[in-house]
Amino acid sequence: MSLHQPTSPAGKEAVAFDREARALFAAAYPDQPQHLTHRLAGHPLLSLAALADLAERMPADSVEYNRGDLPLGIRPEDTPANGLTLGETIRTIESNGSWAVLKHVERDPAYAALLHDALEDLRPIVEASTGPMLHREAFIFLSSPGSVTPFHIDPEHNILLQIMGEKVMNVFPTHDEELVPPEQSEAFSQGGHRNLRWDDSFLPRVTPIRLTPGDAVLMPVKAPHFVQNGDGVSISFSITWRSRRSVAESELHSLNHKLRARGLPRVKVGARPERQWIGRGLFRVVERLGL
Structure with a gap:
């Protein structure tokens, strides 16, 4: 092993997060968002061609795609379809104005191994803070230029790794009951939709985090956020886990x-x-x- 290669806490070569990234992660986890860097940009499993092939062999309930020119606040039932198949959406995403997510890609053995190796870099830090990493899952987001992911929350500890293109993660404080009323947290725990009501008065509370290839962001559980894509196609790899706390x-x-x-x-x-x-x-x- 090269002396210049970053190593994981267990002494193995780090797959995704070097020593500096792990130190920043340890200081922020589990309650604060944190900008990080990663080493997976350019990975062959995360190319547009590989992801189109993956999408076409995934079950229908593991994919979601629609138009990307959406307002920040939109009811789930009002989200418009883009009129394309999933394969067409991914292969022409540069020009079709869409947003797509491939859910639970860890069901594919190659992507399961990639998820495991990336999380293994962080596992000792997580276990020392919130116990074992539970329910490890991975999601891949593909976005057309200028697309928007509406204001929403997610139930997992999440690190979003930017692979291609640029985007801004607009993150809001957790535990703010004006942003996420108790009734919505309760409905969400019962399977309710992730989208939140948006009001322009929320903007002063935002922390924008700009992501380019090689950047990542740690997102706390249920941190409200919306995403604005840049001028090119965006690919992001989301690695998630639950904890005793979540x-x-x-x-x-x-x-x-x-x-x-x-x-x-x-x-x-x-x-x-x-x-x-x-x-x-x-x-x-x-x-x-x-x-």
Whole structure:
């Protein structure tokens, strides 16, 4: 091994994140967004041709694609289709004004290995903070020039790695109940849609993070954000995992959804929900009784 090659905490050569990136990640995880760098730009599995081939062999429920000229706030049922097949969308994405996501690409063995190797660089840091990396998953986003991903939240710890093109991740504070009201967090925990209501008064709270190939951003669980693509085609590789903390938060919001429906007082979801043993125990009782 070259003396100049970055190594992982276990002493192996780092696949995606060098020593500096890991140090920045450790300082921010799990609660703060953080700009990082990575080493996967130009990887053959993440080329446009390879992704078009991958998309065409994926099941229909693992892909989503639509027009990319969308407002920041849009109801899911109002999202327009682009009139193309998935393969056509990816192969002509430079000119068709679309946005596409390939979900759970870890179901393909080659992409599963890439996900594993990238997360392995960070696993010791995550385990020391929030316990084991649970439910590891990967998503690939492809966007036409100028496309927009509307204001939304995601349920996982997420690092978005920019592979091709440019985009701006516009990140907002977590735990801001004006941005994400408790009722929406509760519905989201029950499978509700990720899109959020947008209001221009939210803009002063944004932190824009510009991404070019080789850049990445750590996104905390349920950090509200929207994405603006640059002037070229964008490919981004999203590597995600759950933790004891994210699972506990989802449990408590799910419990509150049921309590609210019955007009009962809700449980306050704190900064460390994994330590809220009484609320989590009540969630398990409610689930066991099927209430």
